[in-house]
Amino acid sequence: MEFSEGLYAVKVRAEAMQEASEAVPSGMLSVLGQRQSNFSFACMEAREHCKSLGIENPVCQVSNYLFPDCRVISGHLEALQFLRKNSAKYYFRRTKMLPVSGGFHTCLMEPAVEPLVKILGMIDIKKPLVSVHANVSGHKYMHPGHIRKLLGQQVVSPVKWEQTMHAIYERKKGTEFPSTFELGPGRQLGSILKNCNRQAWKSYNHVDVMQSSTDPDHSELGWNGPQV
Known part of the structure; x- marks a missing residue:
């Protein structure tokens, strides 16, 4: 899509999600667990706790799959507070509330879907020239209609980043991994890749977009071979 159209779609999406987040006190909780952690069971008990407080149709679910555990x-905030208070019971090693205003990527964002789908229907979306993976499923976008459908679903669906990493880096044993470049501030995506696929991470490089492209510190990156 055209860059200006993409920015407008982002604006519409952000405003609609903000309005939805103001309707219910909700949030997001980052959880570092371990093999014994049962996230589904923990969320179920958190919802039952909310029901005991008189909250109808409480929401508490995994919204981002970052890397194993x-x-x-x-x-709902009450559900997240319950999980933090009972983190030892669920074998959570660390929990941290994220500085966001709502419970994104859950059904709480349902009111934001229609405005986004409506604006996407007005935009001329073309088939990608390179492989682009949807984090709704981890699989590649196939055609413009597929893109519109999944971008709408993404607002209320979990972000399957871990699954996307596995899909991108899946290859036959002995095949070299592509060079991977993370563009922008921070190295969070590189850290996630390291936890998902350490072999692929060995070909990872970070590019700070605030530095000049002629910066000699970046001369070793090169652009040979396939990139992700």
Whole structure:
């Protein structure tokens, strides 16, 4: 899509999600667990706790799959507070509330879907020239209609980043991994890749976009071979 159209779609999406987040006190909780952690069971008990407080149709679910044993859980604030208080019971090693205004990527964002779908229907979306993976499923976008459908679903669906990493880096044993470049501030995506696929991470490089492209510190990156 055209860059200006993309920015406008982002604006519409952000405003609609903000309005939805103001309707219910909700948030997102980053959880570092371990193999014994049962995220689904923990969320179920958190919802039952909310029901005991008189909250109808409480929401508490995994909203981001980051890497093995690391999840983000979204939902009613009471549910997230319950999980933090009982973190030892669920074998959570660390929990941290994220500085966001709502329980994103859950059904709480349902009111934001229609405005986004409406604006996407007005935009001329073309088939990608390169492989682009949807974090709704981890699979590649196939055609413009597929893009419109999944971008709408993404607002209320968990972000399957871990699954996307596995899909991108899946290859036959002995095949070299591509060079991977993370563009922008921070190295968070590189850290996630390291936890998902250490072999692929060995070909990872970070590019700080605030530095000049002629910066000699970046001369070793090169652009040979496939990139992700």
